[in-house]
Amino acid sequence: MIEFKGVSKKYSGNMIALSNINFFIDKGEFVFLVGPSGAGKSTILKLILKEEGPSSGEILVNGYDVTHMKPGDIPYYRRKLGVVFQDYKLLPEKTVYDNVAFALIVTGAQGSAIRKQVPMVLSLVGLSDKAYRYPRELSGGEQQRAAIARALVNNPTILIADEPTGNLDPDTAWGIMELISEINRRGTTVLVATHAKEIVTNMKKRVISLHKGNIVRDQTRGVYSDVVK
């Protein structure tokens, strides 16, 4: 489902973001990507999303050879990946409904499909009654739910979340993680990059720990621990 084979990423100025990363994430898994800032979590997500290419190594996702993908194939590849960010990235001038529908419209979806899909995902994330509110009228947790709805509306096989609870208080954060777990139980592969120690330790999922561009630990049912080598 997601496979990194000997992946390294160097930025200009010889800054090494990742060195020789190897891991395999199977269909339906729930994986945390943890580590301090600058450990390489975001770089891994960027490589999966094909925002950047690796300096060396191979990346396979959903049967796509991401490393050698033609630029024209990238949009179609991304439609099978749902992405959630720390800052939600909702469009302020659009309602919740329109923000979610936007993800379908830009893929050229039919109006009938949009009218069916959007209410479905909004009810899944528990925002049916806030569909016609604007993002500024919602709490942080509700905004993140809207963003998750947008990520799910294209029926992705993989959900990628970059610090999804980073801006939320602990109680709200738990709600979001429960929602993501629920999505995982329905069959979507989930990859979450996070700092949230307590959540990672309590959820007992697979944890890949990064430190200075290296994988220092990869445990099923793992915990978050500060690794200093």
Next chain:
Amino acid sequence: MSLSNIRYYFKEGFSNLWHNRVMTIASISSVIAALFMLGIFSAMILNVDNIVSQIESQIEIRAFLKDDLSEENIKLLDAGIKSVEGIKEVTYESKEQALENFKKQLGDRSDLLAGLEGDNPMPASFIIKTTSPQVIESVVNAIKGMEGIDQVRYGKDIVEKILNLTYVIRIISLVLIVILIIISVVIIYNTIRITVYARRREITIMRYVGATDWFIRWPFIIEGAVLGFAGTIAALAILRISYSYAVEYLTRSFFVFGLLPASVVIDNIFLMLLSIGLIIGIMGSTLSIHRFLKV
């Protein structure tokens, strides 16, 4: 490309124009300025061309004949001249006709020529018109060498002056037009860049959820095309009105006649201006989104 996509592109394109009203007006104004100037120069060129072709049609070559040529020789010469390439018309003027014409020109003072009938000093000649001014030189050279031709004269200076004048006008207008077009492209480039920048969050999200580059581009291309189109139509309208006034004024106050009517000028430049306007708009927008879609 489905119908709902096209509707989306136009809706977004026009909403960009509306959200960015000030720059929209600035861009349209710059297109108007550029294309209005382009229109003025085109109108000038069309009129100069028209005047030139009128003058050109009046330019004639005169080949004077040696005295004492037999009727037969003259006929041979006539046939010889007619066979030269680029000849439109050849007329023969006999010695007698030449004297008559000269008398007519002198009018009241024709008595000066009295008594010359017996010993007519005027030479017979062929009056030759060519198909275009460009071939005059070669025709003259061909005729000069013919048996029985004494001298060949033509309005060499006038021809050259006219050709030079049209050439200079064309070059100056071309340079100015290119500069104005570049300015318009730059202004549209900046306008679209501002909308692209204002919508960068949206573009980022579009990329994450899998919009194709063309899907992202179309609204901006439409925005640019609308700027170009609107500017062109306005420029043509202003041109039509101001040109009509200019023709009327020149005719009435300076007795300049023979200027082309506005409708002829507009008909001639309509498609050219419209294509240039659209190209300016599309080029400006394409350039400005190019950078944003590199990732």
